[in-house]
Amino acid sequence: MSKSISRNAIFNSILNLFNILLPILVIPSVSRAIGNELYGYMGYGDSLNNYFSIFASFGIYTYGLREISRVRDDKIKLRQTFTSLFVLTTITNILATLAYMAFVLFSYKGQPYLYTCIILGLNLAFNLFYVEWVNQALENYDFITIKTMIIRIVSCIIIIFLVRSKENYLFYLYVIVITNFLNNIVSFIYIKKRIKFDFSNLCFKKHLKPMIYAVILSNVGVLYTQLDKFMIKASNGTTDVGYYYMAQRIINMINTLLLTLVTVTMPRLSNYLGNDSQDKYLVLLKRVAKIYFIILFPASIGLMCLSNEVIGIFGGGEYLSVIPAMEVFSIYMLSLGIQNIISNQIIYLYQREKDDSILIFIGGIINLILKFILIFIGHFTIVTAIGTTLIANIIVIGLQYRLVKRVIKLNINLFNFNNMKYLVYSLIFIPITILIKSLTHNIIYICIIDVTFCSLFYIGALIITKDDVFFEMIGKVKAKLIRS
Known part of the structure; x- marks a missing residue:
């Protein structure tokens, strides 16, 4: 049932490009309409929501994609695996939503951003119907693209014409939440028509341990950019969180587009390893890495060079403080790209998530220590915050690459001149x-x-x-x- 990788990449590229162009139309309009203070509320609420989402999704995206890809050619195993994973994440989503609402109501009572956090918390409840990991494992990129584009275009039109001032802020939040719900529920209906539930062989124990490691990986990720936002809020206030959030959103949009080829090849790579076709796996991995680097390096360096202009387009004069952070974020995006190849396409597919958790945790602790040092000496800003995160990530890349070469013993050299020459050209x-x-x-x-x-x-x-x-x-x- 394997589909053309180039066809998958084209559909995924269209979707990712769409996800970049749409915010270019929406973010400037919204940021100017609601102001940087309310934008900061949303940035903080979104970061808190993301933290609880780690426990709600329970690592289902990466783990579910890997496991469904391995058994997708066996209809019985496919139905049983899907059913077990869906039931398991249903439980975790309900528990995480209840915990989130209790935490928000207890901790932020009387705070101006309380209602923002409550509304965004509905995304956790609607995450119950999130099954995009199944669509990607089955390589249904055409459906994902068409469905998502239709829903978000309608959402974009509503936001542009109806969010005109601070009074429309809550309406804007409602639109975001409803859009997320529709995106999830349509995918759920689509998958349920193709994969029926099979409760005859429910298995939780087999999946629980690797999913816990996936949660640990996600939790450790909080010691990076999520930690930045929490500490910036505590030290500098929600306005600086809004500045950081804008730069991060821009980087995430571009990074998602760049990761198109990496994303669409993960199911195929996992399927090769699941069927003991390591030679095919290695050939495809080397090809993907080189194609990715030929795009990643010029995009990162080019974005760094045009940080001033990009922020001017997205936020206008009100967000000039974001520019230095944007420059550092551009280099951080480069490191994320390299790490994605090593972590997701090699270490995780070789089922070494336990080792990866330890390495990322080490980097997270280093990041935390560096931030406390900056606070102590009085130099903690949004720029130095992402700077320490970049340093920690580079250390993690070194440790992960050592794992690949010495433990997994994979015959691949990501940092040879044939790959790094693209960085030289880009400089x-x-x-x-x-x-x-x-x-x-x-x-x-x-x-x-x-x-x-x-x-x-x-x-x-x-x-x-x-x-x-x-x-x-x-x-x-x-x-x-x-x-x-």
Whole structure:
């Protein structure tokens, strides 16, 4: 039942590009309408919601995707695995929702952001119907794309025309929650028509331990950017959380687009390992890593160069304080990309999540210590907060790569010159951008001219060096155009 990886990548790319373009239309309108204080409330409520979501989802996205991918060719095992995992996460979602509401009502009584947290908490309840992990494991990327785009376009139109001032803030929150519910429930109905529940062989014990490790991994992740937001709120207030939140949202949107190829190949890689086809796994992994790096490095460095212009487009003059954080976030995005390959496509698929949990926990503790040192010496800001997170993440990458080479003993060299040369080419964007900014101060002109010249330089470097991946990609595009 395997589908074309390129077809999956095209649909996923369309969706991810859509998820980038839509906020470009919505975020500037909303941020200006509701103001940075209310935007900070939403940022804090969202971070709290994300924390409890860790326990609600119970690691189902990564674990469920891996397990369904392994058994998707056996209809009986597929139904039984889906049923066991769905029942298990139903329980965790209900318990997490109750715990969240109790915590919010008890801890934030009388606080101005109480109602924001309550409304966003409904996302936890609606997470009960979240089954996108099954769709991705079955490679139903066409359905995911079409369904999500229709629902979010309608949501976008409603927000743009009806959220015009601070008085519309709660309405905006309602739209977000309802959109999330519709997105989940439509996928649930779609999957239930294709996979029936089978309660004949419910198995929780088999899944419980690896899912606990997945939760630990998610919890340890709180020691990174989620920790930043909590500590920024405690030290600097909710307004700075809003600044941090804006930069993080922009990075997450772009990072999701860049991870398209990585995401769509995970089910196939897992299926190869589940069927003892390690040679096929290694060939696909090396190919995916190189294609990913050819896009990741120029995107990260280019975004760093244009941080000022990007924030100007998204938030206007009210969010100028975000610019330095955005620059550091761009490099952090680069480290996240490398870590994603190592952690999700190698360590997790080899079922070494316990080892990965320990390594990420070590990095999280280092991050926490660095932040307390900054607070103690009086230099804790949104910029230094993400800076320490970047340092901790680089340390984790080193530890994870050591695990891959010495324990898993996988014959792969991610940091050879053939992969790292793309970073070298991308660094030339810096002097190009400095030159362009010295000639004009118009944000739109800078973006258009800079992207054009940097792209021409990068493509020229790939052509001159006769890069095999680049010419392979061009060849596939030509072949598809000819067939069409």
